Amino acid sequence: MSALPRRRARRVAGTVLAWCGAALYPGVLFLTFSPPRFPGEVAVLLSAGLTALVMALLRRRPLAAHGILLFAWIVALMQTRSGTIAGLEILLTDLAVGYIAAARERRISVPVAAVTCVLQVLSVLAWLSADAVLHVTVVLAMAVTWMTGNSIRARRAHTEMLREQATAQAVAAERLRIARELHDMVAHSIGIIAIQAGVGGRVIGTQPVEARNALDAIEATSRDTLSGLRRMLTALRRDDPGAAPLGPAPGLADLDRLAAATMDAGVEVEVRRVGEPRPLPPDVDLSAYRIVQEAVTNVVRHAGTDRCRVTIDYRDEEVAVEIDDDGSGGVVGTGYGIVGMRERVVLLRGDFTAGPRPGGGFRVAAKLPLPAAVA
Template sequence: MTGPGTVLGRLYRAAPAVQDSVLAAALLLPDLFLFSDFALPSVGLADRLLTVGYAVLGYAALAVRRRAPLAVFGHVWAHALGGELLTAAGAFDYSPTLALLTALYTVAALRGARPAVLALVSVAVPVALSVRAALADVPEAERLTSLLGVACFYGLLHLEVWAVGRWVRAGRAAAIRDRLAVARAEEAVLSERARTARELHDIVANAVTVMVLQAGGARHVLRTDPDRVECALEQIESCGKTAVAELRHMLLVLRADGERLAADEPSFGLADLDPLLNGVRQAGLTAHLRVTGDPAPLGRSVDLTAYRLVQEALTNAAKHAGPGAVT
């Protein structure tokens, strides 16, 4: 179990150095029992203490393996090489293996392809010495067969650990790419929402401004100029219908199949400026449209954006500048 109150749960939340220290301690004894003469009854206490002390020198570096993978690998590699050389010299019988495997995995999982490949190639030196030590007492007639078996065992063991490290690194990279893709998608959604909000603001603000101005003008001439009141009411009705049509278009775009529907719906552009100008003219603003040069075809989004810019400018002029000429 790994609940919040269990030992494994607390270890899972601990700092990486604490986790790696526990891992090193957990690997130390199996390494001594499997790859040294530590457990043999014939080995004296002094030799056992020497073997344990030397093992601790290598395993202590694993506490910072994630902080400095290459430095730790170099230390553990030298420790493994030293263990093989001391074994050959008769100081003790110890081939440090699990620490080297852990350091190799760490480099493969946390560093790029080049350092990982170099680390894999470099372990061939201590592995070769370890194979040689394992064959020291093998009879000459059985040496070739034993050499193939031991070499394959050690070689495949280190290769598999290295491959697992590379697989873990690839999985982490894929997870990061997935998170970035999700973040970009969320950013695109937020951007689209902001654009839609601006569109709705432009639609409603322009229509309401024109209708308010027309209604105010109609109120002042209600009894003196009925024809002008009728014209103002017609303009209010026209603005309302236009706003409803634009809002309907926006809602269609926001539907799940909005792309297909939007392609069939009319979209506003610079060609629709005349009705827009007529609306603000009826509201009392003098507006002139001047086109310089030959009109060129625009993309749908660019055309709509240009229309909205003119619409927003006319709305602001009608709201804040009062009667006057706008070009």
């Protein structure tokens, strides 16, 4: 017999033995409190062990185990007519009701609590000389036990709901991040490709060298975009054991390459760095690069100028990014470029401004705090 069937057979045998012991529990309890037929210590130990067994079975079959427990102690109370036994009956059955209230819905726990309380009161009334105060105490004990268990169930359900909401928010944030990455990457690259294709189409008959340069730029930009898309899809498939990153995410160190690609599109990008360049946290580095990329793309598309300036200011507690031009276009339409840049900065708890310059042109400025400053 293999290991799996053997374990399954042991588990089935253990379950059968446990329920056989539970079925014997009322009889053992009855004999324990009857005139001695075997040593008292053995009877007490056996009853205690079977009581623990039945309480443990509440986890698997709470209603069946509770029924056995209630029946057994009612029989014991009928046999002994003892206040101590009545107290044990109420204590153990109340604990079982509390567990059922914590583990099951109200439509199940409320009838169980009501039936148990009625049987407790009737058994006390039938076999004990009890006054009304004891009956009220039994009812109040059941009410408190049920409310405690029900509050545990409600708190657990609320915690689960909050966990599901947090998961949904995380999924939405991840989708937004992916959409932002795709927009920044594809919009910039397609803009460069469209401009280069237009240039190549106009000069292909008269200036074949320029047309070839335009085609080379289109090829290089397309390869970079394809590599970025593959890297993003690989990240989305990171649960696949065979998936591996295809390259690092871009950052401010790649601005010179971005400037060269934009130069091929007819816009010269002047990159100026203030302060001492240093490694930045990956999220800050990527966001700063994407902001520059999107702003430069807007210059290429809308500004109507052949120059723009990019300033990266490395400060003690933040990195400041500024892109400005002297054109006349600015950002038009209902695109998502400015919105995406603003969302990136807000997620990093920074400051973002974008708008026309007083002397003409357009400026995009962002301040991205470093983690130590945020903390």
